[in-house]
Amino acid sequence: MSFAWFNPIVAILAIPAGAAILLTLLPGYRLTSRLNVLASFLTFVSALALFVTERHSSQFFLIDDVNIGFVTLTTFVAFTTSVFSASYIGHELETGRLTPTYLRFYHAMYQALMFAMNLALVANNIGLMWVAIEMATLTTVLMVGIYRTPAALEAAWKYFILGSVGIALALFGTILVYVAARATVGEGLDAMQWTTLVAHASSFDSALLNVAFVFLLLGYGTKVGLAPLHAWLPDAHAEGPTPISAVLSGLLLNVALYALLRFKLMLATNTGAIATGSLMVAMGLLSLIFASFMLYRRRDIKRLFAYSSIEHMGIITFAFGMGGPLANFAALLHMTMHSLTKSAIFFGIGHVAQIKGTQKIADIRGLTETHPILGWGLLLGVVAIAGLPPLGIFMSEFLVVTSTFAREPALAVLLVFGILLALGALFLRANGVAFGEPCGSRAPSGASYTPMYAHLALVAMAGIYLPPPIVAWFQHVARLLG
């Protein structure tokens, strides 16, 4: 079997880029939303093809075992979100919240975001990676503000300003890495090429790398949504269209974390550099505990789950910061499970908010009675995200906690405290939403629940039985991450 004519790297970049242009030009909701789904599906298939192609590194692109997993997860969730988006956006058009012009813009931006995220993941050049993440930020800013309500504009403005400051700090860190590399590697593109950087990082100036990492952590950490740099995240999630909340939580935060991991790997080879892990552990724990407390005061359902994303990104960053094969394995698994579960929850919330016409938790009650399929699905999602057995997140959180207990019992106590705190808050809210006295519209929803249940089925399956090849793959990547 020869695939010589087919290059998956080109495909995962060219399909979204081409689709973005095409979607700008084409009119009509039916056609464009289907095209959006089709393009996302083709990108996903191309990403799967990466597994069978040779590992590859060139001047600008890199395919290794680490980023293939990230690309696959990104393109898969992007595909299911596009299916959800098709039914969600149809409703928004009917109610007049979106006009056809904005719809065109929305679809083009959706594909542009996919392009930017894939580019960030496969970039072998730290400058190119920065450009891609900046582009992803700009496209999401535009989508968050798309409803043009005062609240949406405020959210977009806040996201834009904080995101730009973060991205500016990350660029300063990138320049410092270049300066550190230049002394050893020489001038030009080589000193920005990630594979070259890792190969030579042991001889770089440690002090300069340390300063660089602090800037990178603050910069990309803003995009990950780590406390205290998270202020943009809840607003952006709450005010934008729900498919964008799903993509933001499920994917974009991961991409920013991936950038941080790359730099962490680079510093790990330099003996004089600071322990990057402990910085990540500290920020991760802070985010987890802070977000868990904040969960109690939420009145808006999308904000509630936005804080839950901060909480989970905190756990993932913590686990990656701890390092070692077991903690990295747990972090990778947790990241995958969180992406799947959180996007499933947002799919559910999107339909709920459309039926009830509100995002206020107090006005959404008794869903299992009025809309059983939706209500039980959402409840299952909350059970999963809170980390109850036997679902996938329970398993990954359990691994994070046990591996931490073995090494740093004191930190593990804080970790468990944060997780339990979040569990309490989520159930307090979910109880009313699922079983309270029904109120609001009882109109049936014509929406498709397939994406939500598909994600939940995967999460449930992973919790009960994780196929050995997948376990082996995660273990392999966890070892690579050091």
Add this chain to the structure above:
Amino acid sequence: MRHDLFFDVAHLLAGGLVLMSFLMLYQDRLYALINVFAGHAIVLTLSVAWQAYVQDAPHLYVTAFIALGFKAIIIPIALHRIVERLGIHREIETVLNIGLTMLGGIGLVALSVVVMLRVAPGGDPLAREDLAFALSVVLLGLLMMVSRRNAVSQVIGFMSLENGLILAATGAKGMPLVVEISVAFSVLIAFIVIGIFLFRIRERFDTVDIQALDSFRGEIE
């Protein structure tokens, strides 16, 4: 001998940029602020052009040209128009008072000098001190963004921050063109985005004061 001259002029220009950042900090009128920003961009242009000459890197002239044409001319004119149209040419509301802001600025410059001169003692002194200046400009830009409430002055703060980044990028010898152009390009995009936002904000609220936006926070209990 020639090397000393290269060194001194580069220092003079980078130091000038820090000075211009300080000038921006205490401007309390929007027109004056925009004019100082144009000056900031001109100093940046000279600095980048000097680096292009010293490093014998002709592509840096492109960066210098973008800084001059876009940041020193087009944006200040556009901002003048916006301020005029919105009728907000009176005083800027500052969150902190000017004296405290200046003291904070001095502290930030001291911080960046201490941080950057400590690291890489063996490195190239020009690159190292250039980075110290650049970091000062970046931090002063940040300070400006947090100490102002007005959307236009926040945008100017952000652009002065980007100027600091360009200073750092051009000071790092041989840094590939890809990055410089993308920096300039992202500023362009960023500005368009902000411009759109400004007009929408104007359209919806009749004010460009961010404080007015704060009242629309979704979390009303």
